Amino acid sequence: MAKRRPPETDKPSFRERFEAMRNLPAFFRQIWQTSPLLTTLNLLLRLGRAIVPAASLYTGKLIVDEVVRLTSTHSSDLNTLWLWIGVEFGLAILSDLLSRGINLSESLLGDWYAHRTSVRLMEHAATLDLAQFEDAVFYDKLERARQQTAGRTQLLSQVFGQLQDVLTMTSLAVGLVAFQPWLLALLLVAVIPSFLGELHFNARSYSLQHGWTPQRRELDYYRYIGASDETAKEVKLFGLSDFLIRRYESLSEQYFRENRKLSIERAGWGSLLLTIGTVGYYAAYGYIVVRTVSGAVSLGDLTFLAASFRQMRGLLEGLLGRFNSISQGALYLKDLFEFFEIRPNIVSPVHPLPFPAEIREGFTFDDVGFKYPNSDKWAVRHLSFRLHPGEKLALVGENGAGKTTLVKLLGRLYDPDEGQILLEGRDIREYDLAELRAHIGVIFQDYLRFQFSAGDNIAVGDILQRENQPVIERAAQQSLADDVISRLPGGYGQPLGRRFSGGVDLSGGQWQKVALARAYLREADLLILDEPTSALDARAEYEVFQRFAELTKGKMAVLISHRFSTVRMADRILVLEGGKVLEIGTHEELIRHGGRYAELFELQAEGYR
Numbered sequence: 001m002a003k004r005r006p007p008e009t010d011k012p013s014f015r016e017r018f019e020a021m022r023n024l025p026a027f028f029r030q031i032w033q034t035s036p037l038l039t040t041l042n043l044l045l046r047l048g049r050a051i052v053p054a055a056s057l058y059t060g061k062l063i064v065d066e067v068v069r070l071t072s073t074h075s076s077d078l079n080t081l082w083l084w085i086g087v088e089f090g091l092a093i094l095s096d097l098l099s100r101g102i103n104l105s106e107s108l109l110g111d112w113y114a115h116r117t118s119v120r121l122m123e124h125a126a127t128l129d130l131a132q133f134e135d136a137v138f139y140d141k142l143e144r145a146r147q148q149t150a151g152r153t154q155l156l157s158q159v160f161g162q163l164q165d166v167l168t169m170t171s172l173a174v175g176l177v178a179f180q181p182w183l184l185a186l187l188l189v190a191v192i193p194s195f196l197g198e199l200h201f202n203a204r205s206y207s208l209q210h211g212w213t214p215q216r217r218e219l220d221y222y223r224y225i226g227a228s229d230e231t232a233k234e235v236k237l238f239g240l241s242d243f244l245i246r247r248y249e250s251l252s253e254q255y256f257r258e259n260r261k262l263s264i265e266r267a268g269w270g271s272l273l274l275t276i277g278t279v280g281y282y283a284a285y286g287y288i289v290v291r292t293v294s295g296a297v298s299l300g301d302l303t304f305l306a307a308s309f310r311q312m313r314g315l316l317e318g319l320l321g322r323f324n325s326i327s328q329g330a331l332y333l334k335d336l337f338e339f340f341e342i343r344p345n346i347v348s349p350v351h352p353l354p355f356p357a358e359i360r361e362g363f364t365f366d367d368v369g370f371k372y373p374n375s376d377k378w379a380v381r382h383l384s385f386r387l388h389p390g391e392k393l394a395l396v397g398e399n400g401a402g403k404t405t406l407v408k409l410l411g412r413l414y415d416p417d418e419g420q421i422l423l424e425g426r427d428i429r430e431y432d433l434a435e436l437r438a439h440i441g442v443i444f445q446d447y448l449r450f451q452f453s454a455g456d457n458i459a460v461g462d463i464l465q466r467e468n469q470p471v472i473e474r475a476a477q478q479s480l481a482d483d484v485i486s487r488l489p490g491g492y493g494q495p496l497g498r499r500f501s502g503g504v505d506l507s508g509g510q511w512q513k514v515a516l517a518r519a520y521l522r523e524a525d526l527l528i529l530d531e532p533t534s535a536l537d538a539r540a541e542y543e544v545f546q547r548f549a550e551l552t553k554g555k556m557a558v559l560i561s562h563r564f565s566t567v568r569m570a571d572r573i574l575v576l577e578g579g580k581v582l583e584i585g586t587h588e589e590l591i592r593h594g595g596r597y598a599e600l601f602e603l604q605a606e607g608y609r
């Protein structure tokens with residue numbers, strides 16, 4: 001496989017990283033909305049936890065000074081000493097309790113936020129267009145947004161931790177400034193190189209992750225086809241496992257190598273820069289020790305200063321380092337918010353027309369042309385015909401002629417690029433989208449085999465009827481699925497498919513009967529069956545169509561089939577070629593006409609003689 005090198009091309013600049021911080025307020029609004037109570041509780045606990053270190057260091061200083069006083073005066077009055085030890089003990093217990101409380105409230109808040117975001121992601125994805133799902137860039141965005149939901153918990157604790165550390169630092173700084181102000185300046189100088197290093201490497205790490213999104217999707221795909229119930233059959237019989245594993249391996253190794261390079265560089269530079277900080281710390285420490293020996297500061301002050309300087313260095317490093325992860329997290333937030341900003345193109349008008357109670361004119365295709373968004377080729381063009389009320393129209397044509405595309409346009413999965421589709425003389429875009437779709441029942445040739453119960457596999461045709469068992473059973477009778485289901489050990493409650501335990505798989509034709517029942521469940525004005533009987537045996541197919549004609553009396557229906565025995569049962573037949581209408585008429589008319597239909601019909605009939 002050819003080597004690809006996508007990463008690190010779009011390393012975000014410092015400005016971009018800073019700008020990404022603008023996503024934080026929105027993020028916190030969402031956190032707050034998730035639970036105002038937990039957010040407030042967390043902030044209060046952190047506030048308490050923030051002042052504990054300075055208080056306990058100061059108590060430590062008082063203890064040391066008291067010990068020095070007691071030893072130098074040979075006093076045996078230990079009351080004050082015990083008091084301070086008691087205070088420090090109390091602070092230690094308090095600090096543990098506060099930390100526990102912070103962790104608990106934060107993990108609850110984080111989990112709940114991740115849950116809510118996942119639901120919102122699913123809800124938002126559901127509003128988007130089919131065309132958007134077929135776009136690779138869109139998929140990458142969706143993938144990044146999905147990945148980020150769980151990671152947000154971390155961002156939450158980082159930002160809150162940041163607030164806490166700023167407070168701790170301020171309280172320690174007050175002490176430090178009171179004793180030796182220039183120590184603070186030294187501290188900053190010592191820590192900044194390490195901070196800048198982190199900033200640089202985080203930007204590279206983000207761009208590596210970002211650049212690898214398409215490849216990660218590819219890796220997931222190999223993992224999926226390499227080990228899933230739906231693919232196992234073909235993978236085994238074609239002996240593909242090795243091929244798939246090698247493809248996975250090669251791509252995954254490439255990622256590992258890129259990442260390793262970055263990690264090693266980061267570790268090397270990180271240690272070097274950190275050493276600078278350590279040098280600064282010991283310079284300060286040496287200075288205070290010398291001052292203590294000369295008697296300028298007390299032993300208690302020495303412990304306080306040394307400890308608070310060490311703590312502040314740790315805090316400052318943590319603070320600056322966390323600033324990096326926060327700005328990185330904010331960049332990832334941008335991905336999440338960008339996904340939520342994607343708007344569907346196929347929407348209902350603001351003031352939709354009421355759906356006609358009775359259809360008198362039917363559907364009209366008026367010079368319809370459509371190109372798939374990722375293609376330059378017209379899938380259908382100059383398509384004009386009318387579907388009359390109550391009419392059964394069969395669509396015939398070679399593979400790729402545009403039959404399924406026509407159906408997708410009717411259901412507004414896509415909108416035409418040219419011309420329009422009219423219902424009762426009005427563009428279908430003027431009606432409410434959900435209402436239009438509710439009046440159309442479609443079964444695609446690649447219908448979904450849901451890993452649900454048999455009953456639910458029918459109920460998906462009109463999910464509002466899910467609890468309405470008699471209606472579901474009637475639809476099953478109409479599509480001949482009842483016979484299949486009655487033989488299942490669990491009847492309508494029987495889980496279908498092999499993915500979950502207790503599931504039973506069906507044959508291709510049996511699945512098709514179940515899927516067909518979905519179309520009958522709906523009180524649709526227009527029924528579209530895209531090769532609905534391709535997997536049925538001859539007798540079942542005959543029966544299905546006998547029933548179909550009865551059940552759809554007075555309703556419009558579009559049938560797509562390559563079997564002419566089925567096609568000839570339609571009122572009219574439309575022959576598509578290269579996305580255009582080649583012929584249209586009744587079976588007899590087209591046979592008399594002696595065109596393409598007659599030729600194809602003869603060809604198939606020939607096979608049976």
Ligand SMILES: Nc1ncnc2c1ncn2[C@@H]1O[C@H](COP(=O)(O)OP(=O)(O)OP(=O)(O)O)[C@@H](O)[C@H]1O
Nearest residue numbers: 134372375379397398399400401402403404405406
């Ligand atoms: N999602 C898509 N993106 C881009 N092009 C597509 C897409 N789906 C179909 N096409 C193209 O549009 C044209 C019409 O395809 P369509 O699926 O409508 O054919 P069909 O008549 O239903 O074929 P079949 O008999 O094989 O089902 C074909 O050239 C096909 O390659």
